[in-house]
Amino acid sequence: MDWAGLNAFVAVADHGGFSAAAEQLHLTQPAVSKRIALLEESLKARLFDRLGRQVVLTEAGRLLLPRARQMLAEAEAARRALQDMNGTSVAG
Amino acid sequence: MDWAGLNAFVAVADHGGFSAAAEQLHLTQPAVSKRIALLEESLKARLFDRLGRQVVLTEAGRLLLPRARQMLAEAEAARRALQDMNGTSVAG
DNA sequence: AAATCTTACGGGTGACGTAACGATC
């Protein structure tokens, strides 16, 4: 599990497809496919059901999605906190 | 920011030194040093004050530490949730 | 046949370990 994988996972879930997710992430489709594959492998759980061109979250995917969002949000919050602290009482 | 960096950060904070952290992480000292350096760089914030052989958390470090623990805990919780789900009703 | 995901392949970047260095008690 890594941030890149989680990001890709959320993007695919949000957009309902690898192609659209790839655009949002400024990556190619194969890159997103590999990221998801690696994430699935590292978690030992299928996250999407590939039903032809339809991409649907599995039960594991539905379970992970809110947690992934949470983790990404926490990461961004931490970054912001440090940024804000850097700007506190010392400008530049 | 990556999981490896956060893990190293928490380990160094907990053990009060890079050497002890390296042992816990099954890494060498230089590897831990580099991880911390990269984390600090990616966050644009010094996390430890190297006062001779004394390694002390900076204000930024103190701010990050609980958040880092939280993120790591969330990650482990997510892993556990998926593992548990895999084992539910199907004893592999 | 068009669109979508997956697999194969080559190139570049990053991470680790060993070795060497500087600093501190």
Add this chain to the structure above:
DNA sequence: GATCGTTACGTCACCCGTAAGATTT
């Protein structure tokens, strides 16, 4: 002088993009 953290360097694995393949509508 012994211990600890940092820097330098070589090697290996990983990630990405391009190209080709398989499958569905």
